[in-house]
Amino acid sequence: MELVEDAPKRGSNIKVIGVGGGGGNAIDSMIEDGIDGVQFISANTDAQALASNHAEVKIQLGVERTRGLGAGANPTVGQEAAQESATQIQEYLKQSDMVFVTAGMGGGTGTGAAPVIASLARQQGALTVGVVTKPFKFEGGRRRKQAEEGIERLKKCVDTLITIPNERLRTVAGEQMSLVDSFKMANSVLVNAVRAISSLITRKGLVNLDFADVATVMTQKGFALMGTGAGEGEKRAIKAAEEAINSPLLDNVTIDGAASILVNITGPSNITLDEVAEAMDLIEEAADENANIIFGVAIDDDADIVKITIVATEFKNRDDAKDEAMAANASTSGLFATAPQTGNFFNAPSAMPPVGAPNYGSAPIYQDTLSSGNYPPADLARRMQEYDAQSDNLYNNKGRQSVSYAPAPMPDIFAPMSGAPSSVANPSVASPSVAKVVESASVDRAPMPDNSLDNLLPDEDEIDNKPAYLRRNSSKRNFLDI
Structure with a gap:
């Protein structure tokens, strides 16, 4: 298991890096498929599965933690195994410009280790793209729940995350497809996602893109659909263009909600300019009029087929539009949303509020901050509306009772998963909470970390040096604790 020092010299x-069993299978398929210009790494807690993998670099995760026996479908074990091997992972990812982290979510190693590995890649300064599958429905509710939790963690550790819903x-498969073939199809989609993006950079074609072009579309873009x-x-x-635009993998979201779109067109050497132009015209018509569309054309004479892959980022679908309207109403109706979490491996600058955000989830957001049109994250506004609906039987409409709700803590990749103990020390991140406060309401507040809100505090010279965010009846600002 020696590190290959000579990475591809061109470009x-x-x-x-394939993480866990699903990621390792994807690596083998990519090698078999002949994806060139990239270095393949397989990382697994299962020593036996790792030994049979064909990657040129292999990393056994958590030698002490798992003794090579796997993670037992426990994401906490996978997370701790990756943390144990962090130094080794960093060594292998040195000088990377772009790192794909691929895994099947829902198990132990892929779900738990992928966020840790992705965050280490970003520490190295690499453009980091997650490409993962979500379980089939028949794989069970527990596996699906673990997958969703893992995806929430992973999306905070990558620049772009492509999720492939196996269900x-x-x-596409039809009723007669065998179980083996269904998993092969899911695996092939992972392979195609990596090939479509990497080949735009590594393969010469009629229309060439470089790394900077791809980075423009994929840096700090969050969820992406393919x-x-x-x-x-x-x-x-x-x-091909029509099929890509209407792909089942787009999960009922059209590309007209995407602010950035990457298009890979692959065809034989006899592909014509008119064919490319017609395909791009169709994609442009389907996209938002202001979308940033970057495309490349590569030549593949293995078959007389044109293949088109669309990777759409910065999505806004109909639900988001409704959420935006709800968030806009919040600025005048007194509804507010929490500031996004930040931290060593959380990066969401586009969602940051206009005031400095604390390193934990709960912070006072002032009414006059949002009245200028800088609305809170829309999904949290929707969450608040749901809480309001659920609390109708508890809430006193006469204006003297406040009801607060505390959803589960937002995941931190260095925090134990599912409440299990971790062998690695990690910073704590307080959970965000939502409170419905009516005029003159009395609110009990949990202690806040020392000096954590220094950059948010208003002047403290009015009421006996008491911080303004603790004033219950300030005439200067109306506030909500969230």
Whole structure:
């Protein structure tokens, strides 16, 4: 298991690290498929599975923690194993320009270790892209729940996260597809996602892109969705574009809600300019009029087929539009949302409020801050509306009772998962909470960390040096604790 020091000399240094069993299977498929210009790394807690993997670099995670026996479908074990091997992982990811982290979410190693590995890649300064699958429904509720929790953690540790909902592949597979073939199809989608993005940088084509082009679309973009299509015969490029735009993998979201779109067109050497232009015209018509669309065209003479892959980022669908309207109403109706969490490996600058955000979830957000149109994150506004609906039987409409709700803590990759103890020390992150406060309400507040809100505090010279955020009846500001 020696580190290969000679990364690809041409262009960017791109690495693909498969985490856990699903990620390792994807690595093997990529090697078999002939994806070139990238270095493959397999990381697993299962020593036996790792030994059979074909990656040129192999990392056994958590030698002391798991003794090579796997994570037992426990994400906490996977997380701790990756933390134990952090120094080794960092060594392998040195000088990377771009790192793909691929895994099947829902198990132990992939779910627990992928966020840790992704955060280490970003520490190295690499553009980090997560490409993961969500379990089939038949894999069980526990696995699906673990997958969702892992995805929430992972999305805070990558620049862009592509999630592939395996269940939606059933609409493509048909009723007669075998179980083995269904997992192979899910694996092939992972492979195609990595190939589509990496080949734009590594392969020469009719229209070339460089690393900076791809980084423009994928740096700090959050969730992304991918659509693929293929066409042959007459109007093959248009067929491929239509199929990609309407791909089941887009999960009922159209690309007209995406602010940035990356398009990979691959076809034989006889592909014409008109074919490319027609396909791009169709994609442009389907996209937002202000979307930043970057595309590349690569040549593959293995088949007389045109393949198109669309990676759409900075999504805004209909639900988001409703949430935006709700958030806008919040600025005049007294509804507010919590500031996003920040930390060593959380990066969401586009969502930051206009005042400095604390390193934990709960902070006073002032009414006059948002009245200028800087609205809170829309999903939290929606959450607050749901809480309001649920609390109708508890809330005193006459204005003298306040009811507060505390959802589960937002995940921290260095915090223990599911409340289990961790062998690695980690900073604590307080959970965000939502409170509905009516005029003159009395609110009990939990102690706040010392000096954590220095940059948020108003003047303290009015009431016996008491911080303004503790004033219950300030005439200067109306406030909500959230």
